[in-house]
Amino acid sequence: MKSIDRLSLEQRVGQMFMCGFHGQHADEQINKLIRDYHVGGVIYFRRNVESVGQLTRLSADLQAIAADAGELPLMISVDQEGGMVARIDKEGVTQVPGNMALGAAGKPDYTLECAQILGRELKSIGIDMNLAPVVDVNNNVLNPVIGVRSYGENAESVAVHGAAAIKGYQSQGIAATAKHFPGHGDTAVDSHLGMVTVPHDRDRLEQIELLPFRRAIEAGVDAIMTAHVIFPTIEPEPIPATLSRKVLTGLLREEMGFDGIIITDCLEMHAISKPYGVAEAAIRAVEAGADLVLVSHTLQDQISAVEAVVEAVQSGRIAEATVNRALERIIAWKAARCGQWGNYLVSLEADDAVGAVPDRTDVGELFFTSQEKDESPRSLASIESTLNEIASNSITVVHDEGLLPLNPEQDVYVIWPEVVQRTEVDEPWSHTDSLGVALSQRRGRVREYKITTQPTYDEADRILKDVSEGDQIIVCTYTSAGHLPKGQQHLVEKLSEKYSLIVVALRNPYDLLEIPKPGCYVCTYENTPAVVRTLSLVLTGELQSTGSLPVSLC
Incomplete structure (x- = not known):
């Protein structure tokens, strides 16, 4: 050439x-x-x-x-x-x-x-x-x-x-x-x-x-x-x-x-x-x-x-x-x-x-010229509709002992890990959309406790003291790599001793392998805004999720 x-x-x-x-x-x-x-x-x-x-x-x-x-x-x-x-x-x-x-x-x-x-x-x-x-x-x-x-x-x-x-x-x-x-x-x-x-x-x-x-x-x-x-x-x-x-x-x-x-x-x-x-x-x-x-x-x-x-x-x-x-x-x-x-x-x-x-x-x-580019852009509303549809088809209710949908007569207590992730080049970033906020927009009786993805045992113990018998308890877990952090494991284990939990795995579906089997287990695979919004609808029964696990939990 x-x-x-x-x-x-x-x-x-x-x-x-x-x-x-x-x-x-x-x-x-x-x-x-x-x-x-x-x-x-x-x-x-x-x-x-x-x-x-x-x-x-x-x-x-x-x-x-x-x-x-x-x-x-x-x-x-x-x-x-x-x-x-x-x-x-x-x-x-x-x-x-x-x-x-x-x-x-x-x-x-x-x-x-x-x-x-x-x-x-x-x-x-x-x-x-x-x-x-x-x-x-x-x-x-x-x-x-x-x-x-x-x-x-x-x-x-x-x-x-x-x-x-x-x-x-x-x-x-x-x-x-x-x-x-x-x-x-x-x-x-x-x-x-x-x-x-x-x-x-x-x-x-x-x-x-x-x-x-x-x-x-x-x-x-x-x-x-x-x-x-x-x-x-x-x-x-x-x-x-x-x-x-x-x-x-x-x-x-x-x-x-x-x-x-x-x-x-x-x-x-x-x-x-x-x-x-x-x-x-x-x-x-x-x-x-x-x-x-x-x-x-x-x-x-x-x-x-x-x-x-x-x-x-x-x-x-x-x-x-x-x-x-x-x-x-x-x-x-x-x-x-x-x-x-x-x-x-x-x-x-x-x-x-x-x-x-x-x-x-x-x-x-x-x-910015491309001979192959399709020149029929979709509207933002159309794209958002597609994302919501995909979210409802991907969220997976793996196991439920009758805890869903949430009872509107009871308070909901959401434990939400605030994700601040560092990549291999040490770039901090976070997703701020929380399930507590999304649920509170649909119903008023929601309390949220935010934790880090690496909570201390003391932090977990403070949550245990704050939860009451009448609460519907949702624990959201987040694992970015390998094992579920010990602090999150400890929190779920201690709460499971007293309450029937709804556990939502916000990223890694394998979290279930490291905690006691909860009353309800839901996988979302990510905590992006569309997924968090759709998750709130699934938990309240306003939307049926149809996702199937693409991996084995055994």
Whole structure:
């Protein structure tokens, strides 16, 4: 490809990197990465988002920087999975249900519709790749990192929902990214924190872990993200999939026939950075067959990784043809997905093309054009109606001994955990909608006691003293990873000794496995506003929930 030949080695290698930065404006870090290190991709985190308007301007500014520097247009991405994983939780971007809620609703058409809604909105603010859907099959009750990010434990169901999401995103000009290959569902360690192994034989992997990825490839998925997980059946050496040529090239490329973009999960995660270092890992990932290397946070790690790959090509450790093949895939994707920016990419074939970039003032208008985008936007009322419908079809009443609907003649006591979650990059955030507030809007006799997700035993004991015999008691639990926190377990255990409880699992349905069996157990899979509103209707009997558990509680 003539356009590749016209790019320097440094430009070609830079196009293979996707990097994050820390500002809500184009700061020194991202300017340096684009202008000096030619990075071709940017990833947004919550730290980059003040509002949808600000993010739209930021996307245009970043594209303008690339244009001014004579670089190819950027690939801008985000982790907007839905439910509890939403980097953009501001007005203007719909908070669509997460995967396990969609799995509980059991209607792939809902999954398709949510991806179309979200895809349209992401495209409108200058994002053209969503690092979703998760197609890991969550069949490990102690999985600390996937959980409700999965559609469930049934591989066929996960595959169907995953293909629907891929179709929905890509119909709006957004690249979908199936992750985490070859499968992160049956793990009990978070790869952000350490190395993990999936030891199953090949027959089992084909039936469970690999099935959704095969279906994703059949659905034409644009990208697949790797897992920092060891699969000894595929790679005999103790090497995580991200760095294994047997996994990325042998299995994914050659055997499974995937010819889209292979992107690594972030190399700063401890499963990679601690044993290998980010720079060495970047070299090994490219050697293994990755096209796009993700380094999300630290400028020095980002620079070291880019420079290491350049040096590896110069020394002959990485063949120049390997870089060129990766760049061909990236350029082909950018030409297909970036609307009128594709005209610039095609023009690179001309002798005088380099530097013939659009004027800075035109960048935003050009970038936000998509040939595939459906031009029939839905009204906000229609979208809200859909979200409420999905919520009523996903909320699952697992067990009830006649405690529902709530008795309007009795007081209701709601114990609500205030969620303040910190992600792997220490970004605090919270959901403020509470069940007590939602119920009080429907009936007056509601008392709410807010706790942290890690309540002390003393805190639990104070609640015990405040509850009376005549109360209907609703305890909401919240587990973000692994086990239900001990303080929440203690609270439920002590209340269960005296009262018949309604327990609502606001995220992890597996909470039931760590508490005495309550009189009523309800799973919501997330505590987003639409779900909390709908939950209040289910508890009062104004709405019947029809969700089915997408995982086993045994």
